[in-house]
Amino acid sequence: MTHGAAHAAAPCRTSGPFNVWLEQFKQEAATQGISRGALAQASPYLVYDQRIVNIDRGQRVFAQSFVEFSGRMLPGGRISAGQAQLKKHTDTFARAQQQYGVPGAVITGFWGLESDFGAFMGKESSLKAITSLAYDCRRAEMFRDHLFSALKLLDRGDLAATDMVGSWAGELGQTQMMPSEYLKYAVDYDGDGHRNLLRSPADVIGSTANYIAALGWKRGQLWLQEIRVPQNLPWDQTGLDVKQPRSQWVKWGVTPANGQPLPSDSMPTSVVLPMGRRGPAFLTYENFQVYLTWNNSLVYSLTAAYYATRLQGASAMSKGASDIPPVTVEMTRELQQLLTRMGYNVGSVDGKLGLGTRQAVKAVQIKLSMPADSYPTPELLVRLKAGR
Secondary structure, eight states: OOOOOOOOOOOOOOOHHHHHHHHHHHHHHHHHHHOHHHHHHHHGGGHHHHHHHHHHHHHEEEEEEHHHHHHOOOOOHHHHHHHHHHHHHHHHHHHHHHOOOOOOOHHHHHHHHHHTTTTTTSSEEEHHHHHHHSSSTHHHHHHHHHHHHHHHHHHHHHHHGGGGGEETTTTTTTTTTHHHHHHHHOOOOOOSSSSOOOOOOOHHHHHHHHHHTTOOOOTTTTOOOEEOOOOSSGGOSSSOOOOOHHHHHHHOOEEEESSOOOOOOEEEEEEEEETOOSSEEEEEOOTTTHHHHHHOOHHHHHHHHHHHHTTTTTOOOOOOOTTOOOOOHHHHHHHHHHHTTOOOHHHHHHSSHHHHHHHHHHHHHHTTTSOOOOOOOHHHHHHHTOOO
């Protein structure tokens, strides 16, 4: 689970030797009430691994389009496997929905994407990974907090240090929670006295529902709906940064992909075109914000949300035109540099077609009197390079 909340850069307090830093950390842990037993159990794993830091600093940007990513992550087998889980744990999902208001399909979508229902949870010692990233300067404060939380999980008895095996970033369990989230949101849903998100499907379902609810899920409301859009839609009104009542989309000729009429009411919604006006089209609701908080990648969030609609019985989406030009990392980075020079805020120049870059693309499309669908094209790049 890679979350969208940005953490401010912490002042580097880890420039001294690791053993000195670790001793100071242990002293601070003791002042937080973490027991000697938890520290002793964790000690073999409280080590620095440069390889983990190298992975963190060298994360490679993937440049898959939404159609490519969702096609890779949601083959037919993952949809049928998700439906099998919903059937297998019917009573637990019903209990979670009654208690937290989160549909089983939404929980299952994250469960399938994050670990293939527990089949792939990672192979790294979470304690070692988090210790390494807490000592490293890049995101020290965030990982210090996670390391304190991991030790508190040991104290609470939910997991043993040997159980704490997950991703290189320290995420744990079948829906890949960071230790701080695990500590705060995990619930004992099978009644065995432990909150085990590695081995207990009931605990996974209840805890994930609790976490999603805490992110702001609105009970009984939609999150995503595939739509068809007319060719004369006001493209500058699309994107997550613009909300319109459903009645306005009805006036503009937007219709659900399933052929049912769109209610002409005041519910605020956004039209999202992940690959521009010639690609798939979706109507997003307030609950979609929860997906973006879970992971601020639009491609991941749309895939997870679309997966949940498929688990509820929606048909496979229209992939749009077959000749939509791909947007490479190199093209996106060059575009970001040009937009930055023009005074647009794209966030980081990192080659990722994120929400900030999409908004800047839409702004410059409006300026150039191009269809403002927030999706860059080779034509746009040519015009920006030519300064016109």
